[in-house]
Each structure stands twice: as structure tokens, then as C-alpha cells.
Amino acid sequence: MLDDQIILGFETSCDETAIAILKGDELLVNTISSQVDIHEKFGGVVPEVASRAHAEMIRNIFHASLNSANLQISDIDIVSTTDGPGLVGSLVVGYNFAKSVAWSIDKPFLTVDHMVGHLAAPLIENRTMKPPFMTLLVSGGHTQIVLVEEWGNYQLLGTTIDDAAGEAFDKLSRFCGFGFPGGPAIQKIGEGGDPNKIELPRPKTKHEYNYSFSGLKTAATNFLNNLDPNDKVTKADFAASYQEAIVDSLLSNFVKAVNETGVKNISGGGGVMANSRLREKMNIFAEKNDLNIYLPTPKLSTDNAAMICVAAQNNLITNDINTDDVRLSSIIT
Ligand code: KG4
Numbered sequence: 033m034l035d036d037q038i039i040l041g042f043e044t045s046c047d048e049t050a051i052a053i054l055k056g057d058e059l060l061v062n063t064i065s066s067q068v069d070i071h072e073k074f075g076g077v078v079p080e081v082a083s084r085a086h087a088e089m090i091r092n093i094f095h096a097s098l099n100s101a102n103l104q105i106s107d108i109d110i111v112s113t114t115d116g117p118g119l120v121g122s123l124v125v126g127y128n129f130a131k132s133v134a135w136s137i138d139k140p141f142l143t144v145d146h147m148v149g150h151l152a153a154p155l156i157e158n159r160t161m162k163p164p165f166m167t168l169l170v171s172g173g174h175t176q177i178v179l180v181e182e183w184g185n186y187q188l189l190g191t192t193i194d195d196a197a198g199e200a201f202d203k204l205s206r207f208c209g210f211g212f213p214g215g216p217a218i219q220k221i222g223e224g225g226d227p228n229k230i231e232l233p234r235p236k237t238k239h240e241y242n243y244s245f246s247g248l249k250t251a252a253t254n255f256l257n258n259l260d261p262n263d264k265v266t267k268a269d270f271a272a273s274y275q276e277a278i279v280d281s282l283l284s285n286f287v288k289a290v291n292e293t294g295v296k297n298i299s300g301g302g303g304v305m306a307n308s309r310l311r312e313k314m315n316i317f318a319e320k321n322d323l324n325i326y327l328p329t330p331k332l333s334t335d336n337a338a339m340i341c342v343a344a345q346n347n348l349i350t351n352d353i354n355t356d357d358v359r360l361s362s363i364i365t
């Protein structure tokens with residue numbers, strides 16, 4: 033039944049206006065319109081500017097997405113959208129647009145948690161991912177180790193007590209003028225640099241699986257402020273060392289959680305999972321320990337609406353449904 037159903041998904045929780053269409057396991061469209069150019073000059077996402085840009089773009093992106101899939105609005109069977117967490121003004125634009133579409137065609141309306149979207153993203157390309165698995169969710173706002181014992185049963189084992197991993201990249205990048213968003217900028221600048229050139233801390237917290245990144249960021253800025261002009265440290269060494277410190281910190285708690293629970297499947301998601309060094313180290317860990325690993329490709333790690341479609345579909349299959357149904361058929365009984 034679900035094999036043929038056409039699911040339309042919206043994702044507008046931050047600065048991407050994203051719309052996707054999934055038919056069974058075939059991704060028909062994955063449109064991502066980024067606002068990076070708009071926010072770049074501010075060095076970060078300006079919430080009010082982001083929601084206005086979503087409001088201006090969403091209608092055209094919706095029509096372009098339908099056209100590129102060669103579909104009419106009436107062909108859609110299910111409408112899904114992110115309902116949080118994220119920037120409220122941005123979320124409201126996608127949520128209300130999606131709900132209006134569902135209402136106008138009298139079709140079910142499913143809401144999806146943004147982090148559950150990231151968690152489900154590997155399914156877009158690999159349907160064999162099944163619980164139990166441990167996932168590392170790393171984005172601009174969250175850093176989470178989640179044990180998925182079964183679909184819908186998400187145990188948060190560890191989280192950050194201050195900055196998220198993506199925030200640690202973004203804030204240092206802004207401080208150094210490396211570019212926005214910070215993660216890809218630091219990765220690029222660090223290419224060819226020596227990741228062990230600068231000694232930076234791998235912060236620990238009281239709770240064994242929690243993270244802390246604010247001290248690392250301070251250590252890195254202190255290093256720059258106290259840099260002796262005669263020190264032979266290149267920008268590439270500095271960026272590579274900072275990236276390595278974040279990746280090592282992320283891995284060490286995740287590895288501990290995997291080893292202590294004994295799960296045999298691991299996965300990841302969120303924008304920071306697009307990082308090539310993090311992916312490399314996750315893959316090495318999986319290979320050495322004979323684990324199955326499911327990582328979304330970099331394009332599906334950062335925000336997109338395909339992950340919302342696949343999470344909505346998976347929630348339907350596993351009967352873990354959230355809805356704010358506006359269909360006349362559900363109101364008039
Ligand atoms: O999941 P995401 O696209 O949006 C949020 O839900 O926040 O994650 C965005 C974050 C940003 O902090 C960005 O700097 C980071 O992901 N990011 C990266 C890379 N690409 C995006 N961090 C490290 N390396 C990358 N290649």
C-alpha cells in the first residue's frame with residue numbers, strides 16, 4: 033500500500049527551504065533552496081530574515097517541485113512537515129503551507145520531529161537499516177547519542193551541556209573570519225593541514241556520554257590570541273587541529289556507548305555528519321569492530337525534506353504517527 037503512495041515533505045526549520053516528494057522508496061524530487069547567500073554577511077542565520085525568505089520562496093519552490101516530478105497537486109497522497117525543533121518563524125511558514133496543501137486536497141497531514149528526520153535519513157538510500165542501532169545526531173543546534181531499540185523508542189543517552197558540535201564549528205569560523213556556515217569552511221581550510229599540530233583539549237563532562245564544546249572553542253581562540261608571530265602554524269594546521277578535536281570528542285563518547293550496549297548497527301545524521309573526517313573515523317570504527325554502518329550521503333546529512341518524507345513514511349509503517357489532521361473527512365464524521 034505504502035509502496036505506491038506519494039508523500040510530499042516540507043522542511044523549513046532553519047535557513048533551507050526544502051521540499052521533497054517520495055513515492056515508495058523512490059525519491060522523485062529533493063529540492064533544497066539555501067539562504068546561505070542572504071545570511072553570509074551577518075556570519076549566522078538571522079531568524080526574522082530567514083522566515084521572510086521562506087515565505088517569499090516556498091510557493092515557487094512547491095510549484096517547481098511538482099513540475100519536476102511531473103505531478104499535479106491532486107496526485108499527492110500524504111503531506112508531511114517538520115514541526116520542530118527549529119526557528120519558530122521559519123517553522124511556521126513551512127508548517128502552515130504544508131497544512132494548507134493537505135487541507136486543500138483533503139489528504140492526511142503528518143508532522144515529524146526534525147531530529148527524527150535526521151535519524152531516519154539513512155533509509156532514503158538504504159532500506160536495510162533496522163533497530164536496534166546507535167546513532168550520532170550532530171547538527172547546528174543538537175549533539176545527541178540516541179539508542180534506537182525499536183522504531184519510535186528513542187533513548188537519549190548523551191547530549192551537549194553547552195554548544196552543539198555544529199555551533200562549535202560556526203562560532204570559531206565567525207571569530208576567525210573563515211566563512212559561513214563554519215563546518216564546511218573549516219573542513220576546506222583544514223585540507224592538507226596537520227591535525228596534530230596544535231594541542232587542543234577533548235573536553236569531558238560529569239556524565240560519561242554528554243558533550244561540552246564551549247571550552248574547546250575558548251582554548252582555540254586563546255591559542256590565536258597568544259600566538260607568537262614566529263610560531264610556524266598555518267591556517268590549515270589550525271583548522272585541521274580544531275576539526276580533529278571536535279571529531280575525537282564526538283567519537284569517544286559514541287564509541288563508549290556502542291561498546292557498553294553491544295549494539296551491532298550504528299548510524300549518524302545532521303549537518304556535521306557531512307564532515308569528511310568524522311565520516312572517515314566513523315567508518316574506521318565500524319570496520320574495526322565489524323559493525324554495520326548507515327550514514328546518509330553528505331547532501332542528505334544536512335537539512336533536507338527527503339528525510340521528512342522518509343521519516344513520515346517510516347512512522348506510518350511503524351504506527352508512530354503524529355498529526356494535526358485538518359481533513360474534512362476527519363472533522364465531519
Ligand atoms: O542539520 P543541519 O543542516 O541544520 C541544523 O539542523 O542545524 O546542520 C547545520 C550544521 C552547521 O553548524 C554547519 O556548520 C554544520 O552542520 N556542517 C558541517 C559540515 N557541513 C555542515 N560541519 C562540519 N563539516 C561539514 N562538512
Ligand code: ZN
Nearest residue numbers: 171302303335
Ligand atoms: Zn538539521
